[in-house]
Amino acid sequence: MASVDLSVQLAGLRLQSPILVASGTFGYGTEYADLVDVSSLGALVTKAVTLEPREGNPPPRICETPAGMLNAIGLQNPGVEAFIAEKLPALREFGVPVIVNIAGADTEEYLRVAERLGSAEGVAALELNVSCPNVKAGGMHCGVREDLLAEVVSAVRPVWPRPLITKLSPNVTDIAALARAAVEAGSDALSLINTLLGMAIDVERRRPVLANVTGGLSGPAIRPVAVRMIWEVARAVSVPLIGMGGIMTGRDALEFILAGATAIAVGTANFVNPDTVAEVRKGLEDYCRRHGIMRIADLVGAAQQSGRQT
Amino acid sequence: MTTSRRATVVAREQVTPLHSRLRLRAPEIAQQAQPGQFVHLRVTQAWDPLLRRPFSVMLADPRGGVIDLLVQVVGRGSEILAAAAPGQSFDLLGPLGTPFPLPPAGSQVILVAGGVGVAPLIFLADALANAPQEYEITGLFGARTASLLCCWLELASRCQEFLAVTEDGSIGEQGLVSEALARRLSAPFPGRRVVYACGPEAMLAAVGRLAAQQPVEAYVSMERWMGCGVGACLGCVVPSALPEGERYLRVCTDGPVFPASAIDWEARSA
Ligand SMILES: Cc1cc2nc3c(=O)[nH]c(=O)nc-3n(C[C@H](O)[C@H](O)[C@H](O)COP(=O)(O)OP(=O)(O)OC[C@H]3O[C@@H](n4cnc5c(N)ncnc54)[C@H](O)[C@@H]3O)c2cc1C
Ligand SMILES: Cc1cc2nc3c(=O)[nH]c(=O)nc-3n(C[C@H](O)[C@H](O)[C@H](O)COP(=O)(O)O)c2cc1C
Numbered sequence: 320m321a322s323v324d325l326s327v328q329l330a331g332l333r334l335q336s337p338i339l340v341a342s343g344t345f346g347y348g349t350e351y352a353d354l355v356d357v358s359s360l361g362a363l364v365t366k367a368v369t370l371e372p373r374e375g376n377p378p379p380r381i382c383e384t385p386a387g388m389l390n391a392i393g394l395q396n397p398g399v400e401a402f403i404a405e406k407l408p409a410l411r412e413f414g415v416p417v418i419v420n421i422a423g424a425d426t427e428e429y430l431r432v433a434e435r436l437g438s439a440e441g442v443a444a445l446e447l448n449v450s451c452p453n454v455k456a457g458g459m460h461c462g463v464r465e466d467l468l469a470e471v472v473s474a475v476r477p478v479w480p481r482p483l484i485t486k487l488s489p490n491v492t493d494i495a496a497l498a499r500a501a502v503e504a505g506s507d508a509l510s511l512i513n514t515l516l517g518m519a520i521d522v523e524r525r526r527p528v529l530a531n532v533t534g535g536l537s538g539p540a541i542r543p544v545a546v547r548m549i550w551e552v553a554r555a556v557s558v559p560l561i562g563m564g565g566i567m568t569g570r571d572a573l574e575f576i577l578a579g580a581t582a583i584a585v586g587t588a589n590f591v592n593p594d595t596v597a598e599v600r601k602g603l604e605d606y607c608r609r610h611g612i613m614r615i616a617d618l619v620g621a622a623q624q625s626g627r628q629t
Numbered sequence: 630m631t632t633s634r635r636a637t638v639v640a641r642e643q644v645t646p647l648h649s650r651l652r653l654r655a656p657e658i659a660q661q662a663q664p665g666q667f668v669h670l671r672v673t674q675a676w677d678p679l680l681r682r683p684f685s686v687m688l689a690d691p692r693g694g695v696i697d698l699l700v701q702v703v704g705r706g707s708e709i710l711a712a713a714a715p716g717q718s719f720d721l722l723g724p725l726g727t728p729f730p731l732p733p734a735g736s737q738v739i740l741v742a743g744g745v746g747v748a749p750l751i752f753l754a755d756a757l758a759n760a761p762q763e764y765e766i767t768g769l770f771g772a773r774t775a776s777l778l779c780c781w782l783e784l785a786s787r788c789q790e791f792l793a794v795t796e797d798g799s800i801g802e803q804g805l806v807s808e809a810l811a812r813r814l815s816a817p818f819p820g821r822r823v824v825y826a827c828g829p830e831a832m833l834a835a836v837g838r839l840a841a842q843q844p845v846e847a848y849v850s851m852e853r854w855m856g857c858g859v860g861a862c863l864g865c866v867v868p869s870a871l872p873e874g875e876r877y878l879r880v881c882t883d884g885p886v887f888p889a890s891a892i893d894w895e896a897r898s899a
């Protein structure tokens with residue numbers, strides 16, 4: 320039987336597969352090298368990198384919730400210099416495009432991290448993590464306000480010649496408006512969704528479970544929210560989308576692709592089942608064979624043509 | 630190398646009303662596991678409970694291809710696992726984590742166990758008892774009450790000296806196991822002394838503070854909620870007291886076994 324073509328084009332990058340791993344859930348690749356065939360990925364997305372080292376939040380940092388988990392890691396990372404010196408060489412060895420997720424406390428920090436990575440070898444694209452507290456905005460996430468989001472994207476755009484991906488926060492009223500702002504400011508692609516803001520209380524001890532009080536919700540519990548947001552953003556902009564949020568199986572990945580995502584990312588599922596990447600791949604291939612689809616790219620947004628308009 | 634495999638339960642024993650001992654067929658893990666390492670186990674194929682649960686290897690039989698786990702019921706995940714019947718199978722990731730470093734020959738070894746924390750120390754005692762070198766092994770095992778001294782004979786039978794300590798005095802000495810340790814450490818010993826501890830965090834902190842005041846090496850095995858179990862998510866951290874390196878250490882890969890002096894016991898947050 321003819322093999323299914325899983326390759327996709329993403330803002331000028333040719334990916335051998337539409338399956339990525341989500342930032343912060345796959346470390347810097349080497350952590351999973353024994354368990355996952357990293358070379359089969361469409362691209363590897365790193366944990367967020369900032370200008371200086373960040374120590375992150377005190378523990379407890381994670382807790383389980385129904386079919387999901389909360390995390391408040393707090394951007395622990397070794398800083399961009401140590402990232403380039405210590406992590407990037409091993410990342411390049413995997414032979415797949417490396418997308419570096421970057422974060423900053425203000426626009427200046429994003430700009431400087433992007434500049435520094437621009438002169439490093441082996442970074443295929445940047446993903447702007449705009450769901451982190453912004454100092455200038457009084458700790459508000461710049462991903463929740465169109466003007467702040469546009470400011471960050473347009474600051475990074477001139478110093479970063481390669482594909483620029485903006486990762487949207489779901490903690491907003493109108494995701495399409497933020498998507499438009501990110502694209503107008505120069506994003507070549509969008510990824511969504513980041514985690515949903517949540518919290519859990521330890522009722523025996525009568526206090527929040529996480530030391531940070533609130534955390535980001537991920538896992539299968541958030542999938543319907545993520546699919547809806549891909550659907551809305553796909554209608555609002557024409558750049559390629561990377562869909563994520565609770566993908567556990569090939570079927571789940573198809574929901575995102577049919578809603579309009581060109582690529583998808585496996586996040587929390589890596590923790591639960593390190594075979595998820597391989598199983599999603601098999602699921603996509605089986606589906607395509609069953610439906611006589613030769614190229615996965617032909618399915619992108621296919622549900623949008625169903626006539627079920629909202 | 631870490632592997633991800635399905636492992637079948639071959640035997641189950643109800644050790645106390647709260648604890649069960651499971652024997653799982655896991656040949657690769659049984660071959661490789663060292664005392665202090667753990668497995669990260671999926672208690673269900675469904676997505677709730679979602680995350681894997683970490684359990685120390687209590688004993689490994691490389692020739693028989695089996696490992697034993699000691700499971701205390703504290704919540705949903707451990708309840709499912711503790712009730713597993715022979716024939717049932719689970720997804721197992723392992724062996725994970727940094728093992729206990731073995732002591733130099735001739736050392737006086739003191740194993741300090743609190744409750745279900747006895748599990749990795751049984752494996753360590755087993756390795757020391759079967760090692761070609763000679764050790765003098767003392768086991769101190771504490772629990773709230775006699776019925777929680779799960780698998781105590783597995784520890785006692787591998788030690789030259791053994792002491793049970795219960796908070797209610799229902800068996801052995803009354804008090805805290807860390808007090809029993811303090812008394813041992815105050816008796817001078819000419820040779821090398823190494824303490825290994827696993828149990829509730831308050832107990833480990835007490836061990837850490839004692840060790841800081843004595844000419845003794847101490848290692849503690851820490852617990853945290855875990856996401857990935859392989860060092861990727863940074864969810865399982867403890868504060869470091871080391872002058873160099875990151876502020877937070879990962880229990881899953883930097884630990885679970887740490888030199889007691891590597892942990893910042895005063896920063897204990899929640
Ligand atoms: C390296 C390592 C080795 C371990 N070895 C063993 C072992 O050999 N035997 C054994 O019985 N257990 C062991 N544990 C603990 C075991 O992993 C937990 O008891 C188990 O994951 C709890 O799952 P659950 O679904 O039953 O409980 P949950 O429903 O997840 O939790 C039950 C209760 O315990 C609290 N809780 C659970 N875990 C933590 C935590 N890490 N920090 C703070 N509060 C917590 C929760 O708030 C809740 O109230 C080990 C843990 C680690 C990290
Ligand atoms: C432990 C953890 C750490 C994360 N760290 C980052 C990060 O550093 N940067 C980022 O943009 N997103 C981060 N995320 C969000 C994920 O990349 C992803 O957007 C989200 O978890 C939804 O996907 P999922 O449900 O498949 O996990 C993190 C998620 C988790 C669970």
Ligand code: FES
Pocket residue numbers: 854855856857858859860861862863864865866879880881882
């Ligand atoms: S559990 Fe993920 S880093 Fe330790």
